[in-house]
Amino acid sequence: MVRLADVFEQVAGSEAPVRFRAYDGSSAGRPDAEITMVVRTPVAVNYLAQAPGALGLARAYVSGHLDLEGDMYTALASMWDMASSDEIPLSQRLKMLRAVGWVKLVNRVPPPPQEMRRTRLLGRGLRRHTKGRDAEAISHHYDVSNAFYEMVLGPSMAYTCAAYPAEDATLEQAQFHKHDLVARKLGLTEGMRLLDVGCGWGGMVMHAAEHYGVRAIGVTLSKQQAEWAQKTIAERGLGELAEVRHLDYRDVPEGNFDAVSSIGLTEHIGKANLPAYFSSLYAKLRPGGRLLNHCITRARDDEPSMNADGVINRYVFPDGELEAPGYLVSRMTDAGFEVRHLENLREHYAKTLTHWCANLDERWDDAVAEVGRGTARVWRLYMAGSRLGFERNVVQLHQILGVKLGERAASGFELRPRFEPDTGG
Structure with a gap:
């Protein structure tokens, strides 16, 4: 019988920076490695045989049949090449199967329940990005638990890239700075009207109302987000200016906003x-109104927009698609916007995720009690992997600022606008 440690060495190499231990008593790898991969049951081997690479590892880890001892980020950084490889020769697959007598390719183990497979959406006859399917996909990710998100995101409840004014800034300082950066780029002033689409828990809506005197409407497809936001708006006494609706952005009846x-x-x-x-966002703006589009992007335009069978799409963002910044700029200009400013905050997202990962680790037991071990494991894996992706320039984060030009192509911008606050330096 082939030992699992022997299979590991053939796949990963004898000098792999990861220690390996298996339920059959075998072990391999450097004794001084910071990370240990522990295969607890034959089910983990079955997952890896069915889907060699990142997906199989994710399934085995989320389900608890495989463990990683040590810091998750360090583990993924050490296993970068192993985890991203989707091609393991058939001969090595067969060795995996022979290592555990009962495991056969025909004995397929169903994925963990946390996985949102395409059949769960397609089986209901919902085409990608229809209103119904978008609502279900958003609910899968965001309607986990407001209490869980509070543990991970902190008091700001901002689930988007922060903007760090300094290396030593806290997460809360950076999220405040991000909202203020958006407000400055949009040129918000008292009495303006703002529409925030995909507003989450209403952080931008409340910031604009409280600090700029703006009348702000936010919309989200997550019912839990909208309820939390409306409650918080009332508690902060912002009800006269701020509102968050459980609504598709395509169904907002108002128009003529000063900013989106x-x-x-x-x-x-x-x-x-x-x-x-x-x-549609262009049509919602008055002449001279501005759009600030803040989103994750991919580093190259010649790569696929999405991997429908990838870990992120199956476990975190069903139907998610990323485009390169140049493509987004082209679509904005085609819609009528004049693009005035573009900024890449890639390193800022890596720092944001570092803070989120630390929050989750600090509240791990509470998080498991709130959402279950499997879901908590999804988030630990996803956030550490995303941090690595931003650090290695697999993904980026761009803010793109556009304006709906006014009469005679008036933009309303200063000749040399400054979007950062004047610190007196």
């Missing part, structure tokens, strides 16, 4: 729908 912010929504729109998306 879209912070973390574009990833859910879908490539085919981007022209209509930007055109």
Whole structure:
């Protein structure tokens, strides 16, 4: 019988920076490695045989049949090449199967319940990015538990990239600075009207109302987010200016807004729908009004927009699609916007995720009690992997500022606008 440790060495190499231990008593790897991969049951081997690479590892980890001892980020950084490989020779697959007598390719183990497979959506006859399917996909990710999100995100409840004014800034300082950066780019002043699409828990809506005297409407497809936001708006005495609705952005009846912010929504729109998306936001603005589009982007335009069978799409963002910044700029200009400013906050998102990961680890037992071990494991894996992705330039975060030009192409911008506050330096 082939030992699992022997299979591990053939797949990962004898010098792999990860220690390996299995239920059959075998072990391999460097004794001084910071990370240990523990295969607890034959089910983990079955998952890896069915889906070699990142998906199989994710399934085995989320279900608890495989463990990683040590810091998750360090584990993923150490296993970067192993975890991203989707091609393991058939001969090595067969060795995996022979290592555990009962495991056969025909004995397929169903994925963990946390996985949102395409059949769960397609089986209901919902085409991608229809209103019904978008609502279900958003609910899968955001209607987890407000209490859980509070543990991870902290008091700001901002589930988007922060903007760090300094290396030593706290997460709360950075999230405040992000909202203020958006407000400054939009040129918000007292009495203006703001529409925030995909508003989450209403952080931008409340910031604009409280600090700029703006009348702000936010919309989200998550019922839990809308309820939490409306309760918080009332508690902070902002009800005269701020409102969050459980509503699709396509169904907002009002128009003629002075500004529109879209912070973390574009990833859910879908490539085919981007022209209509930007055109609809353009139509919501008065002449001279501005749009700030803040979203995750991919580093290259010649790569696929989405991986429907990937870990992120199956476990975190069903139907998510990322575009390169140049593509987004082109679609904005096609819709009528003049693009005035573009900024990449890639390193800021890596720092944001570092703070979120630390929050989850600090409240791990509470998080497991709130959402269950499987869901908590999804988040630990996803956030550590995302941090690595931003650090290694697999993904980026762009803010793109556009304006709906006024009469005679008036933009309303200063010749050299400054979006950062004057610190007196």
